[in-house]
Amino acid sequence: MEPEGERGWDPQPGTRPRTLPRGQDRPSPGEEQEGAVVGRETRLRVVLRVRPLTCTETRRGDRRVVHSLGDGTIHVSAARHDATFGFSAVFDAGASQEAVFEGSGMRQLVELAIDGFSCTVFAFGQTGSGKTYTLMGPLLAQSETQPASPALLGLMQRSFACLLEQSRSRGSDLALSASYLEIYNEQVRDLLSPGPPCALPLRWSKTHGFYVENQLSVDFESLEAIANLLLQGSQRRQTSAHALNRHSSRSHALLTINVRSRAPSTCPGKQGTLCFVDLAGSERVKETGSSGELSVEANNINRSLLALGHCISLLAKPRGKRTHIPYRDSKLTRLLARSLGGSGITLMVACISPSSHCLSETLSTLHYASRARRVTTRPLANRVSREKLLQTLEKEIHALQLENLSLRQQLCLPRVPARSMEMPGTPPREGARPGWGGRYGPAGLRCSPVEGQLPSQGAPAWPSLYGLLRDFVVENEQLRQPQLSPDPSGDIPAGPSCRTTRSSGDGQPLLPSARTPHVPTSHPTRLRQPDTTPASGSRLPKLPPASSRPGCPQCCPGPANATVSQVLPGPLVPQPILPEGNMGVLPPGQEDSALPGSHQLLRHPQAPQGKRRSRGRSRSSTQRHLLPQELPGPERRPSPEGRVIPSAPPWPGLPEPRAAGTIPLLQWEEAPEWLAEQI
Numbered sequence: 203m204e205p206e207g208e209r210g211w212d213p214q215p216g217t218r219p220r221t222l223p224r225g226q227d228r229p230s231p232g233e234e235q236e237g238a239v240v241g242r243e244t245r246l247r248v249v250l251r252v253r254p255l256t257c258t259e260t261r262r263g264d265r266r267v268v269h270s271l272g273d274g275t276i277h278v279s280a281a282r283h284d285a286t287f288g289f290s291a292v293f294d295a296g297a298s299q300e301a302v303f304e305g306s307g308m309r310q311l312v313e314l315a316i317d318g319f320s321c322t323v324f325a326f327g328q329t330g331s332g333k334t335y336t337l338m339g340p341l342l343a344q345s346e347t348q349p350a351s352p353a354l355l356g357l358m359q360r361s362f363a364c365l366l367e368q369s370r371s372r373g374s375d376l377a378l379s380a381s382y383l384e385i386y387n388e389q390v391r392d393l394l395s396p397g398p399p400c401a402l403p404l405r406w407s408k409t410h411g412f413y414v415e416n417q418l419s420v421d422f423e424s425l426e427a428i429a430n431l432l433l434q435g436s437q438r439r440q441t442s443a444h445a446l447n448r449h450s451s452r453s454h455a456l457l458t459i460n461v462r463s464r465a466p467s468t469c470p471g472k473q474g475t476l477c478f479v480d481l482a483g484s485e486r487v488k489e490t491g492s493s494g495e496l497s498v499e500a501n502n503i504n505r506s507l508l509a510l511g512h513c514i515s516l517l518a519k520p521r522g523k524r525t526h527i528p529y530r531d532s533k534l535t536r537l538l539a540r541s542l543g544g545s546g547i548t549l550m551v552a553c554i555s556p557s558s559h560c561l562s563e564t565l566s567t568l569h570y571a572s573r574a575r576r577v578t579t580r581p582l583a584n585r586v587s588r589e590k591l592l593q594t595l596e597k598e599i600h601a602l603q604l605e606n607l608s609l610r611q612q613l614c615l616p617r618v619p620a621r622s623m624e625m626p627g628t629p630p631r632e633g634a635r636p637g638w639g640g641r642y643g644p645a646g647l648r649c650s651p652v653e654g655q656l657p658s659q660g661a662p663a664w665p666s667l668y669g670l671l672r673d674f675v676v677e678n679e680q681l682r683q684p685q686l687s688p689d690p691s692g693d694i695p696a697g698p699s700c701r702t703t704r705s706s707g708d709g710q711p712l713l714p715s716a717r718t719p720h721v722p723t724s725h726p727t728r729l730r731q732p733d734t735t736p737a738s739g740s741r742l743p744k745l746p747p748a749s750s751r752p753g754c755p756q757c758c759p760g761p762a763n764a765t766v767s768q769v770l771p772g773p774l775v776p777q778p779i780l781p782e783g784n785m786g787v788l789p790p791g792q793e794d795s796a797l798p799g800s801h802q803l804l805r806h807p808q809a810p811q812g813k814r815r816s817r818g819r820s821r822s823s824t825q826r827h828l829l830p831q832e833l834p835g836p837e838r839r840p841s842p843e844g845r846v847i848p849s850a851p852p853w854p855g856l857p858e859p860r861a862a863g864t865i866p867l868l869q870w871e872e873a874p875e876w877l878a879e880q881i
């Protein structure tokens with residue numbers, strides 16, 4: 203029995219890292235986060251899973267050389283090897299998937315992610331040792347013919363279910379999104395974006411460490427949606443058959459769930475992540491019979507695992523004696539930097555085969571895992587304060603103004619319409635129609651701060667900032683439409699209120715079931731616009747401000763909801779996907795302001811552009827958005843194939859209160875008249 207404290211972060215309720223009051227126990231500069239911190243030195247938790255002997259191993263007459271002794275210890279007995287290893291938990295060949303989920307502490311990890319921590323679980327071991335099976339169940343093998351039996355579902359699916367269940371039972375309103383990438387031959391590739399895989403840049407920022415630029419994030423609200431994302435992303439992952447595994451993963455895969463709580467305006471919001479890392483297995487080319495491309499892959503896999511092992515050995519030393527940790531030696535170690543040595547909470551699942559044939563690899567995994575148990579992190583919960591959110595919104599507005607201006611220049615339109623460049627708080631000019639300032643300022647809702655100023659306590663600027671932001675986004679969308687997808691029918695060129703998904707038949711079968719329902723062309727949100735062709739010849743349909751779009755009484759939940767959900771392309775809050783080590787995800791809470799250009803969320807360059815879907819947040823819906831590059835210079839835009847389409851606005855978690863009479867909520871029949879008036 204190992205002493206208390208040697209078991210890694212304890213999965214028992216009540217002994218989890220505590221959240222301290224703000225300002226107490228300040229973290230080191232690189233780790234500074236908004237709001238509460240924990241910062242207590244916490245060991246990685248390492249559990250071991252032994253898979254059963256495979257048919258091939260049994261046929262070959264291999265002997266079992268590992269035996270669980272109970273109480274977290276395992277004994278290896280072979281001719282020249284006799285050793286015992288201790289772990290936080292050991293799951294023998296007979297252990298069910300459920301037992302692994304419950305016994306590994308995975309459930310507690312999910313709760314910690316909801317509490318705002320950056321949590322990581324990664325599986326490692328030799329090829330064919332059961333890593334993918336432990337994390338995902340027999341996902342790929344069975345999906346071709348039939349779905350996996352519920353009893354075989356892995357840690358991932360069980361965690362998704364637990365997350366959604368917890369979210370419901372706590373009554374908390376969680377915004378969930380997922381990103382999924384692989385590191386294949388030292389290239390980081392997005393598994394959720396459509397089209398052929400292309401390498402994404404892995405960058406570093408002084409304040410936020412390593413992050414993947416332009417990674418796609420997909421919102422989800424149901425188990426079915428996230429399970430589909432997992433399945434379809436995994437089908438895009440590189441796999442091959444070799445002598446030891448018919449479905450061998452040739453890349454390291456990182457699936458990250460961002461958990462953002464929509465806290466009331468008075469409290470800071472929590473932003474946690476839950477990252478699943480399915481490492482490719484180490485392999486001896488002689489054993490697997492790999493040659494050609496397979497052996498190149500094997501070399502890259504082994505090299506990155508070696509780099510990981512090296513980092514772990516150095517991290518296992520006491521903090522005071524640690525030298526430089528060479529995270530930069532591989533993409534994998536860069537992305538895991540935060541989980542291993544930073545402020546995350548990490549669970550490692552070591553997987554081994556019991557076969558005598560795999561003895562040396564098994565011993566190597568066991569030594570590796572034992573070392574990892576000495577690694578410590580200082581978990582920090584991520585909080586985002588109102589002030590930070592306001593700053594983000596202001597940056598966002600500024601960026602949108604610039605983008606708007608640039609689009610107008612490209613379209614040879616009048617430089618700036620008076621209303622669109624007014625900042626909240628700017629007094630209206632004599633005789634001018636109420637513009638942004640008028641609609642959202644004193645006469646409308648509440649005063650917003652001028653740039654660089656934070657609102658004083660009790661005078662919240664959110665609604666006006668959100669409204670302003672949203673209107674800029676809508677206007678940008680309108681400006682982009684004529685350039686990007688002229689619609690010869692004269693209909694609104696698929697504005698943000700009528701999104702459709704790329705159908706599975708258009709050569710981009712990605713994630714069909716994970717999306718919001720298609721909005722039929724007859725849906726009232728699909729407005730017809732008067733012809734507003736400008737002198738340049740481009741069509742420039744004008745839409746009413748976002749807030750005034752009529753809702754559909756049949757399928758939109760309510761006026762406020764309808765207004766918001768039909769117009770805006772993005773989800774609630776900026777969802778950058780960068781991280782420092784933690785699976786390529788920036789420490790939540792730092793993301794937004796951290797990244798150059800991350801103030802603006804863009805839909806994926808390759809996203810469908812012809813039609814768009816309604817943003818109704820149906821239970822099984824997903825929305826996709828992407829971290830931008832810097833604004834808005836043409837040289838930073840993706841190629842025509844992957845051009846930047848309208849920015850998805852950051853949508854704060856709080857429902858925006860609209861002052862009665864400021865922006866009319868119209869019945870559908872009243873819309874044309876109101877539109878005409880506006881135009």
Ligand SMILES: Nc1ncnc2c1ncn2[C@@H]1O[C@H](COP(=O)(O)OP(=O)(O)OP(=O)(O)O)[C@@H](O)[C@H]1O
Pocket residue numbers: 252253254256295327328329330331332333334335336340447449450451452481482483484553
């Ligand atoms: N606990 C288990 N119970 C039953 N079958 C298992 C178990 N673990 C693994 N297997 C089976 O062993 C085979 C190899 O498993 P898996 O693909 O998960 O290995 P892996 O470690 O991910 O390999 P690679 O590194 O090559 O991707 C699969 O056929 C899987 O179904």
